[in-house]
Amino acid sequence: MANLIAVLAAVLCLFMGVVVVSAKNPMHGVIALVANFVGLGVLFLLLHAEFLAVIEVIVYAGAVMVLFLFVVALLMAGTRSPQEARSKTLPGQVALAIAVVGVFAALVVFALAVHTVLAAPPPPTTSFGSISNFGTALFTTYLLPFELTALVLLAAVIGVVFLARER
Amino acid sequence: MGLAIGIDVGKALVVIIFLQAAFGYLTLIERKLLGRFQLRPGPNRVGPFGLLQPLADGVKLLFKEEIIPAGVDRFVFLVAPMLSLLGALMAFAVIPFGAPVQIFGRTVPLQVAGPSLSLLYVFAVASLGVYGIVLGGWSSQNKYGLLGGLRSSAQIISYELAMGLSVIGVLLAAGSANLNQIVSAQTREWFVFPQIVGFIVYFICAIAETNRAPFDLPEAEQELVAGYHTEYTGMKFAMFFMAEYINMITVSALATTLFLGGWHGPAFLPSYLWFLIKVAIFLFVFVWLRATLPRLRYDRLMAFGWKILLPVALLNAIGTAAWVALVHP
Numbered sequence: 001m002a003n004l005i006a007v008l009a010a011v012l013c014l015f016m017g018v019v020v021v022s023a024k025n026p027m028h029g030v031i032a033l034v035a036n037f038v039g040l041g042v043l044f045l046l047l048h049a050e051f052l053a054v055i056e057v058i059v060y061a062g063a064v065m066v067l068f069l070f071v072v073a074l075l076m077a078g079t080r081s082p083q084e085a086r087s088k089t090l091p092g093q094v095a096l097a098i099a100v101v102g103v104f105a106a107l108v109v110f111a112l113a114v115h116t117v118l119a120a121p122p123p124p125t126t127s128f129g130s131i132s133n134f135g136t137a138l139f140t141t142y143l144l145p146f147e148l149t150a151l152v153l154l155a156a157v158i159g160v161v162f163l164a165r166e167r
Numbered sequence: 168m169g170l171a172i173g174i175d176v177g178k179a180l181v182v183i184i185f186l187q188a189a190f191g192y193l194t195l196i197e198r199k200l201l202g203r204f205q206l207r208p209g210p211n212r213v214g215p216f217g218l219l220q221p222l223a224d225g226v227k228l229l230f231k232e233e234i235i236p237a238g239v240d241r242f243v244f245l246v247a248p249m250l251s252l253l254g255a256l257m258a259f260a261v262i263p264f265g266a267p268v269q270i271f272g273r274t275v276p277l278q279v280a281g282p283s284l285s286l287l288y289v290f291a292v293a294s295l296g297v298y299g300i301v302l303g304g305w306s307s308q309n310k311y312g313l314l315g316g317l318r319s320s321a322q323i324i325s326y327e328l329a330m331g332l333s334v335i336g337v338l339l340a341a342g343s344a345n346l347n348q349i350v351s352a353q354t355r356e357w358f359v360f361p362q363i364v365g366f367i368v369y370f371i372c373a374i375a376e377t378n379r380a381p382f383d384l385p386e387a388e389q390e391l392v393a394g395y396h397t398e399y400t401g402m403k404f405a406m407f408f409m410a411e412y413i414n415m416i417t418v419s420a421l422a423t424t425l426f427l428g429g430w431h432g433p434a435f436l437p438s439y440l441w442f443l444i445k446v447a448i449f450l451f452v453f454v455w456l457r458a459t460l461p462r463l464r465y466d467r468l469m470a471f472g473w474k475i476l477l478p479v480a481l482l483n484a485i486g487t488a489a490w491v492a493l494v495h496p
Contacts, residue, residue: 025240027240027243027305028243031243031298031302034295034298038295041291050282050283050284051284051287054284054287054288054290054291055287057291057294057295058287058290058291058294058331061291061294061295062290062291062293062294062295062297062327063294063324063327066294066297066298066301066320066323066324067320067324069298069301069302069305069320070301070317070320070321073301073305073313073316073317074317130283131284131344
């Protein structure tokens with residue numbers, strides 16, 4: 001049952017990922033990205049990372065993508081029809097995409113050929129993805145990366161405030 | 168196994184049907200109350216005391232012609248109202264609306280599902296419901312629709328932050344993000360007393376999140392015709408309407424669960440009735456505010472959210488964290 005859901009969620013994620021890069025209408029790309037994040041949330045849930053799954057949906061699907069939608073809707077507002085807003089295909093884009101997919105597929109095949117597929121690890125305890133475990137890991141083991149990320153975000157916030165004030 | 172699944176499906180059906188019926192009668196109660204506030208009787212022609220008015224409205228909406236304007240993005244246009252309603256209905260799934268009951272000799276909790284992070288689940292589903300409004304406004308190729316959708320996305324993003332922060336106090340005081348444990352933590356004392364600041368911020372944000380007056384800027388009639396649902400007709404319009412009212416019920420039920428002790432109450436009434444009474448009080452306040460307060464100006468609304476509610480909610484969260492860490496280990 002869990003495997004079936006995992007496969008369905010993975011297929012959803014991949015399909016929506018393809019739609020994100022191939023959609024002619026930028027709005028459809030944004031919607032596909034939201035669906036992709038929801039699928040990702042399902043995958044996190046199946047890995048017992050409940051907190052991460054919920055945060056993925058709240059922050060990325062629920063907040064960040066609404067802002068994307070906001071910007072795309074504003075940028076498209078001046079165009080007469082959706083056809084006008086369609087993105088153009090860059091020269092060599094398709095060939096490059098096929099090449100990159102080929103490289104990744106080759107990597108996956110190579111990895112599977114070299115290593116045998118590992119047996120599934122023992123199922124984690126129910127408290128594995130809980131808020132307290134997540135918080136403890138964040139403030140002990142991963143304290144330095146966590147604080148550094150916060151610093152990067154702070155720099156971004158200051159930059160945005162500065163740019164907006166300059167007009 | 169079969170019985171357990173049957174009970175779960177039954178509970179889901181009961182909740183969905185109840186929410187639909189509650190939506191119908193909430194519109195009637197709102198119109199009746201608004202009438203009273205404005206010194207007129209309100210709808211009273213269909214059935215005794217106008218009690219069949221929701222049925223008449225429903226039949227009318229079902230038989231209305233469905234108009235899809237030329238040049239719209241058909242798929243998005245059709246899916247948007249469904250997304251809105253889906254988000255509204257799904258959020259109610261985790262809310263415990265009564266003490267566990269005995270059915271066929273087994274204890275059944277009165278909620279559709281009880282995941283360990285049910286409080287965050289409500290926020291996750293609610294944040295997805297926004298897409299219905301934004302996409303509906305965008306896809307109808309109408310400037311009023313687009314402006315309504317954009318206003319709503321900005322408003323909901325801003326108030327979602329303060330709302331999320333306002334319930335962190337409750338989360339810390341109960342020591343859990345599970346709504347059942349939050350309810351049982353309030354057996355002795357309702358969180359509305361120690362968390363009065365969080366409660367006030369939560370309720371203001373809840374009004375803004377459901378696009379109700381005085382924060383109903385996405386559908387400000389005088390400026391935007393009907394905002395994001397200007398181009399919608401028939402049942403598709405009704406779905407947006409349903410989503411708004413069911414969201415009202417859900418935020419009221421969440422407020423009851425988080426701050427008013429959930430289904431706890433003196434034993435002379437069954438627990439689900441206590442829950443219903445508390446939710447009804449919140450719904451009455453929603454209508455009362457709509458009849459009383461004028462709409463805020465848009466820039467005032469954003470300034471209020473970011474400069475007052477957010478800092479207050481943040482201070483409340485920090486204060487509660489300090490209290491839990493120092494006084495109440």
